[in-house]
Amino acid sequence: MLFQPPLPPPYSRLSEREMCGRICAHKAAFGRRLVILGHHYQQDDVIQFADFTGDSLKLSQLAARQADAEFVVFCGVHFMAESADILTHDDVAVILPDLSAGCSMADMAMIDQVEDAWDRFAGATDEKIIPITYVNSTADVKAFCGRHDGACCTSSNARKVLEYALTQGDKVLFLPDQHLGRNTAYALGNPLESMVVYDPHADDGGLTDEQVLGARFILWKGHCSVHQLFTEQHCEQVRRSDPARRILVHPECRWEVVQRSDLAGSTEYILKVLEEAPEGTSWAVGTEAHLVNRLAMRYAGRKYIRSLAGIQCLCTTMYRIDLPHLTWSLDELAAGRVVNRIKVDPDTCHHAIVALQRMLDNVSATPVSAK
Numbered sequence: 001m002l003f004q005p006p007l008p009p010p011y012s013r014l015s016e017r018e019m020c021g022r023i024c025a026h027k028a029a030f031g032r033r034l035v036i037l038g039h040h041y042q043q044d045d046v047i048q049f050a051d052f053t054g055d056s057l058k059l060s061q062l063a064a065r066q067a068d069a070e071f072v073v074f075c076g077v078h079f080m081a082e083s084a085d086i087l088t089h090d091d092v093a094v095i096l097p098d099l100s101a102g103c104s105m106a107d108m109a110m111i112d113q114v115e116d117a118w119d120r121f122a123g124a125t126d127e128k129i130i131p132i133t134y135v136n137s138t139a140d141v142k143a144f145c146g147r148h149d150g151a152c153c154t155s156s157n158a159r160k161v162l163e164y165a166l167t168q169g170d171k172v173l174f175l176p177d178q179h180l181g182r183n184t185a186y187a188l189g190n191p192l193e194s195m196v197v198y199d200p201h202a203d204d205g206g207l208t209d210e211q212v213l214g215a216r217f218i219l220w221k222g223h224c225s226v227h228q229l230f231t232e233q234h235c236e237q238v239r240r241s242d243p244a245r246r247i248l249v250h251p252e253c254r255w256e257v258v259q260r261s262d263l264a265g266s267t268e269y270i271l272k273v274l275e276e277a278p279e280g281t282s283w284a285v286g287t288e289a290h291l292v293n294r295l296a297m298r299y300a301g302r303k304y305i306r307s308l309a310g311i312q313c314l315c316t317t318m319y320r321i322d323l324p325h326l327t328w329s330l331d332e333l334a335a336g337r338v339v340n341r342i343k344v345d346p347d348t349c350h351h352a353i354v355a356l357q358r359m360l361d362n363v364s365a366t367p368v369s370a371k
Contacts, residue, residue: 002078002099004320004340011324016045019327023049026330032068034333036326037084039076040267041226041288041315045323046075055267056080057135057154057356060087063094071095071333074342075321079106081342082139086349086356094342095333097325101317103136108222109176111140113200117173117220118148120205124212127170132161134177136224139344139352141175146354155251155266157363158184164362173198175220179227183251183258185217192255197221226315227252230286234309235260238284247308248273249286257286267291277303284308288315 014022027034027049037059038050047053052062056076060083063072072094074081080103081096088094114131121129131150133141142152149168153161162184165172174181178197185195194216199206201221212218230253238245239260247261248270258264263273270287274295277283279302285292286308296305332339344352 002102004099004325007324007328011328014324014327016323019323022327023323023330026334029334030071032066033070034073034330035063035066035069035071036073037063037075037080039080039318040291041318042075042321043290043319044294046321046326049326050075055154056083058268060084063092064088071338073097073326073329075326077101077103077106077315077318078342079103079136079138082344083135085342085344086139086142086352093338095329095338096321096340096342097329098320098322099340101320103317104225105134105136105176105222106138106141109133109137109141109200109220111138111144114141114144114175117198117200117205118144121173121212121218124207124209125171127213128168129171129173129218130165130169131173131175132165132181133175133355134158134180135356137176139348142355143348143351146351146356146358150355151358151362152352152355153359155180156268157359158251159187160363161359162188171216171218173218173220176222177224177252178219178221179223179254180251181217181219182255183253183264186255190216195219224252226288227286228254230254230257230308232256232260234284234286237310238308242282245282245284245304247284247286249308253286261286271295274299274303274305279303290314 036049036051038047038053040055052059063084064087069092072084072092074084074094074096078096081094085094131145131148133145133152135152135154145151151161158180182195196207196211196215197219199221227250235247235257238247248263249257249261251264282304284306289307292307299305329339
């Protein structure tokens with residue numbers, strides 16, 4: 001995690017009205033030179049200022065299409081800002097309002113750990129392994145996959161990318177989210193017995209050579225700290241309390257939760273399902289609380305939407321992007337100072353684009369980068 005120095009003391013004394021006024025004034029002054037991106041999981045008082053909302057890759061692609069943009073302020077987490085820098089022109093400055101807004105999942109697969117794992121697998125088998133990384137990963141890991149005939153994937157296209165990977169090699173290394181990898185591979189008809197979990201903190205990854213040889217899928221021991229909170233007990237409670245309520249979850253949830261759900265899919269899929277759901281239907285949704293609450297308010301009086309869990313399942317690191325940090329970053333920008341710029345080096349950028357383009361080559365004909 002990067003270190004974010006404390007904000008200057010005056011920012012703790014600003015009222016919400018004052019901060020909102022400053023942000024609006026900066027947006028008007030910069031015009032199309034400034035683009036503010038807001039991830040679906042962002043809190044409402046920040047997302048109200050977003051020019052675009054969406055998931056991480058979609059937002060980065062949208063930023064890359066803004067011909068007049070000079071500054072992109074990403075109200076998300078660090079790996080998302082990296083992706084925006086990878087995909088936008090070199091002269092576009094990507095800013096993360098709070099450097100401590102990291103992603104615990106991305107931090108579970110650091111590049112030195114991935115390289116050690118690769119050497120470990122090479123010592124156990126000469127079969128070809130295709131590395132596939134979820135976009136919720138560092139730029140270094142995306143570049144690693146680009147260098148080793150692998151690709152990136154999103155929760156929307158993981159199935160197609162995994163199908164592609166299986167045509168390219170004998171085994172798949174899926175990282176950093178074991179749950180998305182397991183749920184996707186299982187949905188393709190592969191038994192759980194064909195999957196093993198590599199633990200970067202255990203000796204030899206916690207696997208014997210025989211386990212590596214016998215596996216078709218090597219899943220990295222990583223997870224989303226939000227979606228990990230949903231359990232099969234939550235599903236059972238919903239079934240008991242309201243059998244008519246349907247359960248809709250994100251595939252970053254545990255396999256047991258997905259199996260007990262009615263539907264599972266990406267954030268965009270969740271939005272689509274709820275938008276198209278008949279009036280009067282009732283839903284328990286297994287994803288981040290800010291998004292669920294926003295959807296509940298959007299459809300209030302027409303559809304009943306609540307969280308699958310009775311606890312607040314929040315993305316706490318994204319929560320660090322708040323009004324004071326957004327105000328400060330724009331104040332500094334207006335004063336001619338670019339703070340918290342996220343910059344990916346050219347070599348890493350090149351190979352990360354290879355992995356991203358390899359993904360899109362198998363799901364669409366859209367070029368991945370504006371570079």
